[in-house]
Amino acid sequence: MDDLAYKTLEDYQRAKEQALTHPSQFWAEIATNFDWHRKWDTILEYDFHKPEVKWFLGGQLNITENCLDRHLKTQPNQTAIIFEPNDPDEVAQHFTYKELHSRVCRTANMLKAHGAKKGDRICIYMPMVPELAIAVLACARIGAIHSVVFAGFSAAALAARINDASCSMLLTADGGYRGSKVTPLKDIADKALKSCSTVRHSIVFKRTGLEVAWNPIDIWWHEAIKDVDDNCPAEVMDSEDPLFILYTSGSTGKPKGMVHSCGGYMVYTAYSFQNVFQYNKGDVYWCTADIGWITGHSYIVYGPLTVGATTLMFEGVPSYPEYDRFWEVCAKHKVNQFYTAPTAIRALQKHPVELVNKHDLSSLKVLGSVGEPINAEAWHWYDDHVGKNNCPIVDTWWQTETGGILITSLAGVTPQKPTYATLPMPGIQAVLLDNEGNELADENEGILAIKYPWPSIARTIWGDHERYKSVYFSAFPGYYFPGDGALRDADGNYRITGRVDDVVIVSGHNLGTAPIENALNEHPNVVESAVVGFPHDIKGNALHAFVIIRGTVEDANTLEAELRALVSKTIGPIAKPDYIQVVSGLPKTRSGKIMRRILRKLAAGEYDQLGDVSTLLNPEVVEEIKQNS
Ligand code: WT7
Numbered sequence: 001m002d003d004l005a006y007k008t009l010e011d012y013q014r015a016k017e018q019a020l021t022h023p024s025q026f027w028a029e030i031a032t033n034f035d036w037h038r039k040w041d042t043i044l045e046y047d048f049h050k051p052e053v054k055w056f057l058g059g060q061l062n063i064t065e066n067c068l069d070r071h072l073k074t075q076p077n078q079t080a081i082i083f084e085p086n087d088p089d090e091v092a093q094h095f096t097y098k099e100l101h102s103r104v105c106r107t108a109n110m111l112k113a114h115g116a117k118k119g120d121r122i123c124i125y126m127p128m129v130p131e132l133a134i135a136v137l138a139c140a141r142i143g144a145i146h147s148v149v150f151a152g153f154s155a156a157a158l159a160a161r162i163n164d165a166s167c168s169m170l171l172t173a174d175g176g177y178r179g180s181k182v183t184p185l186k187d188i189a190d191k192a193l194k195s196c197s198t199v200r201h202s203i204v205f206k207r208t209g210l211e212v213a214w215n216p217i218d219i220w221w222h223e224a225i226k227d228v229d230d231n232c233p234a235e236v237m238d239s240e241d242p243l244f245i246l247y248t249s250g251s252t253g254k255p256k257g258m259v260h261s262c263g264g265y266m267v268y269t270a271y272s273f274q275n276v277f278q279y280n281k282g283d284v285y286w287c288t289a290d291i292g293w294i295t296g297h298s299y300i301v302y303g304p305l306t307v308g309a310t311t312l313m314f315e316g317v318p319s320y321p322e323y324d325r326f327w328e329v330c331a332k333h334k335v336n337q338f339y340t341a342p343t344a345i346r347a348l349q350k351h352p353v354e355l356v357n358k359h360d361l362s363s364l365k366v367l368g369s370v371g372e373p374i375n376a377e378a379w380h381w382y383d384d385h386v387g388k389n390n391c392p393i394v395d396t397w398w399q400t401e402t403g404g405i406l407i408t409s410l411a412g413v414t415p416q417k418p419t420y421a422t423l424p425m426p427g428i429q430a431v432l433l434d435n436e437g438n439e440l441a442d443e444n445e446g447i448l449a450i451k452y453p454w455p456s457i458a459r460t461i462w463g464d465h466e467r468y469k470s471v472y473f474s475a476f477p478g479y480y481f482p483g484d485g486a487l488r489d490a491d492g493n494y495r496i497t498g499r500v501d502d503v504v505i506v507s508g509h510n511l512g513t514a515p516i517e518n519a520l521n522e523h524p525n526v527v528e529s530a531v532v533g534f535p536h537d538i539k540g541n542a543l544h545a546f547v548i549i550r551g552t553v554e555d556a557n558t559l560e561a562e563l564r565a566l567v568s569k570t571i572g573p574i575a576k577p578d579y580i581q582v583v584s585g586l587p588k589t590r591s592g593k594i595m596r597r598i599l600r601k602l603a604a605g606e607y608d609q610l611g612d613v614s615t616l617l618n619p620e621v622v623e624e625i626k627q628n629s
């Protein structure tokens with residue numbers, strides 16, 4: 001797959017040029033690098049107004065044949081996955097491509113034996129163990145649509161996702177290790193399943209030995225897999241068949257099930273992985289994300305395996321047993337490419353640099369960042385202490401919806417610029433728009449938009465194509481609207497400035513404020529609430545909740561604790577507000593819309609930047625909020 005990578009700036013510029021002049025032909029050439037059962041008839045059909053996007057129509061493939069079978073011919077004994085457990089005293093595991101193929105086929109047969117078939121939705125709620133990656137691939141093997149739910153989500157959030165997609169099966173575990181904690185996953189799943197009538201089987205992987213309750217639909221994974229063999233021909237899929245659903249939060253209460261396709265997603269994740277990280281055969285690549293997020297799907301599992309890479313999966317957290325765990329793992333496995341999030345860098349930066357320096361990081365060649373804008377201080381710390389000023393840093397901008405990285409530098413090939421994601425990948429036509437939707441030229445600041453499809457764009461929101469249209473294609477007709485603001489320098493480099501909608505990125509997690517407000521409003525004493533983000537040293541943003549309550553607060557601490565527990569129970573601990581402020585009113589426009597812009601300034605303590613508040617229905621509450629902050 002080395003052919004996929006541009007190795008010089010000239011190659012890159014040539015590709016950019018080609019992609020601009022013959023965009024669909026450009027992708028067709030890239031797509032010839034993969035194994036297809038049947039070649040496509042039509043490269044691309046699209047209409048952003050409908051909206052509709054279809055790539056490689058008529059083409060047939062199975063992504064797991066590209067991730068696994070193909071490599072059996074050339075590198076069966078190459079390590080595909082290195083598993084590093086939560087506890088450093090537990091031995092790491094190595095799976096060759098041959099072993100991984102065999103495990104995936106057996107697991108696929110296990111799913112089939114329990115009635116799973118092409119098109120079924122299978123929910124996966126598991127810790128970061130090898131079986132999670134294997135389960136994902138096993139679904140893809142048989143054409144079942146996986147829906148991975150991050151193992152930090154609550155029972156209510158899990159149930160909502162299972163029901164939205166009418167999943168017929170759940171794959172889970174007794175528990176999951178994360179640092180010094182054990183999450184009782186089966187217990188949480190049991191609570192969720194009480195309200196999920198479509199799930200017929202729940203297959204439970206034993207990881208922690210935690211005691212669990214047992215229900216008629218439960219089967220132990222190790223028992224279910226006993227009697228199956230490892231011969232499992234891959235289901236032949238159409239390019240446009242759904243490969244998976246992955247939920248992301250939006251500005252209403254309901255999560256959006258983004259649907260990714262088999263063909264386009266495969267082509268784009270492999271192409272971008274190879275180019276961004278400049279992976280060479282035999283390198284050890286480590287992305288610290290969880291497979292519960294898109295980063296894990298695209299850049300732990302599918303992208304790396306499609307190109308035959310060695311991908312490291314880490315079960316634990318950066319702080320356990322000490323704040324040097326990342327560096328210890330890098331040294332232990334001689335990691336070459338390391339991909340993490342700014343929130344992790346900022347957290348580690350607070351600890352003595354000796355924790356970095358005591359480990360031999362000389363194997364590192366490339367560093368990556370993803371999830372939110374990386375501030376200058378974190379960028380330089382990463383560059384100086386981890387990269388020793390000797391590793392290019394790729395700041396990769398993308399989204400659950402985009403499937404793969406869209407704006408980034410290519411390690412060592414294109415110039416980097418601290419705090420800038422830099423340039424769109426060849427084939428990505430990014431633009432800046434003003435509020436009226438006019439394209440802005442040259443050096444400028446505005447709303448980021450993309451004006452031509454790329455192969456891994458999400459095709460729809462599961463069960464709600466209208467919403468897909470209204471969220472991504474209605475604000476600026478003819479463009480894909482990602483919801484981020486950006487500025488562009490004279491050389492065309494983009495710097496992402498943050499969200500322009502009601503989504504807040506907390507510790508790299510994309511959280512809609514509406515679902516958090518809905519959770520708060522469930523408390524019997526809460527009349528109304530508004531949640532906004534404010535800048536936070538480590539988390540990037542933290543949440544400030546303004547709540548109007550019924551009657552008087554007897555005990556503010558109890559109320560706060562109850563509200564946090566409610567959010568934790570409904571969404572998950574990641575969504576708990578840092579501040580909860582009781583207010584008598586919320587600043588509203590004359591049409592009754594909450595002025596979030598003002599609340600954001602108040603939460604950030606930027607009282608001198610509130611702008612004109614006189615047009616508000618109730619300007620007096622602004623003064624009150626200031627006084628009581
Ligand atoms: C939002 C998407 C992409 C996988 C992880 C998050 C923000 C992401 C960057 C970056 C500035 C970034 C954007 C984007 N974001 N990467 N390199 N620089 N902002 O996926 O949960 O779908 O969130 O994350 O605001 O829209 P996600």
